Amino acid sequence: MSPLVSIRDLRVAFSGVPVLRGVDLTLGKGEALGLVGESGSGKSVTWLAALGLLPRHARVSGSARLDGRELLGAPASQLDQVRGGRVAMIFQDPASALNPVLTIRRQLSEALALHRNLSGEAAKAEARRLLDLVGIPDAARRLEAYPHEFSGGQVQRIMIAMALAGNPDLLIADEPTTALDATIQAQILELLSTIRREMNMAMVLISHDLGVVAENCDRVAVMYAGRIVEQAPSNQLFADPVHPYAQGLIGALPPLDGPRRRLVAIPGTVPDPAHMPVGCAFAPRCAMAAEACGVSAPKLAPIADDRAVACIRAEASRRALLGIAAE
């Protein structure tokens, strides 16, 4: 089966400073992919770049294909069809993500007019249906309200409704719950999973919260300093992370069962994008770094059918994890 999205060697630089340093990623139809990593690791930039949503001073190179059609450098008219129509995106801060001076109806109808050719009463009826679908009570009346009249969780629901308006094949949820209370978070994630299943839609869940990703995604890609360092099915990544950075992330999570143990923090900080180390970007913080790690950056290489990792010490790291002494 051909992938829905295929990203090859995607690179982005802001005023000469590289922030995305060669990302390769594929996404199947209907698949839920989690993208985790610290702030600034390039999770959002990957998708903003693919959809042409970065500011003009960003330099983007590489390839991002949707159903085999190249998106990078595509004409604006083609991108406008893709954005909201085939690939929808929701963002972190719902409070500022909706236009404060336009009614919810206008903002929903806009997407319906662009991608479904609906207008007038038909658009209004569909907008109401979408609000019902995402669980906004009293949808008919609330259509005429403005964003400030809703709570943060409700606005995120409206954002989801707006994203669904174009019947997209892929929803990119960029930290959709970071700005919300814990209880609302769970509700929004539940809503996203339900909708994804019902509409058979692919989803990319961008988050720095490993727990959120583990529960909601089939597969996870871990990003560090503008690259993907490990990709694996969710259960395998959490059970058996191979890249030292992924191990560090998971080691920093409190275990739900078993004896209490000390949480381990990853020492050091993310390197400054303007002064990246020559070799592996994680080497300066890596307990297992060898001399070779400082020489060249490791490529993302398959270690099993559905797993890939970018670490020259992958084998050693695996052994260390399993408690097998290196020969």
Place this chain on the structure above:
Amino acid sequence: MARYLAIRIGRAALTIVLVVTFAFVVLRLSGDPALMILGPEAPPEVLAAFRKAWGLDDPIWFQYLDYFGAIAKGELGRSMRDGRPAIELVLERIPATLALTLPAFVFKVALGVPAGIYAALHRGSAIDRAVMMTAVAGFTVPSFVLALILVLVFAVQLGWLPSGGQDSWRHAILPIATLSLGGAAVLARFTRSAMLEVLGQPYIRTASAKGVPWRKVVTSHALPNAAIPTVTILGFMVGTLIAGAVVVESVFAWPGVGRLLVVAVANRDLAVVQCILLLVAITMVTSNLIVDFLYGFLDPRLRAKGAHA
């Protein structure tokens, strides 16, 4: 909403009273109209008779109460120079001033707002830098200097336009140009920064992400938001329509309200100055009220606050 309105209007009225009071006190403490109008050589008894005739020898609080009593009856006093009602003198000058300030207002908006929007949309381009440099120049050069430069170039050097007076429409071109350029510069800067602020907001990215073509993102998402701060400065400009051309009228010998004000202040023609200041205060306060209501119209968040206030 009614309470909100009442508070606004009450505040506006208070502002007007304060302006008028301030002008009344300052004018009376800063010089003797009898000396200014009759001259220092006038015999003391003539001066005394003049003061008595205009009530200038009464205590200031008495004059003040008297003045407000007259205003309540709709009387704004008479000019000490020719005895005509001050309001008449002022009203007959207003058309001349509006003949400059109204076209200038239109040009300011027609030039400044699009220039600011264009500069913001093409931030960092050569045109943006050119617009901003012009705007800074227009912002910092005082209007009398600009007026003199225009006179030097178009009246003295090229001889295309008259340097002053009010004999034909050609006489209005340089004063209108002076007023327009300065105002357009202010508006361009203001519109540009309002627009840049809005274009950086997440909801602009949301609109692009749902496939709205860029042109429409600008017109239906960015502009309505950028209009909110821009309206403030427009309101201020409407407030200066009556007396915003004092300097320009003086430089171009244009017989408008501004010139009348300068002459009346020099002569301490109290009733005329007070009448002009009252008019200015009323236009300023009214335009501010209009701006407040426009805010409510443009920004649903304020509408809600106003309704609850």
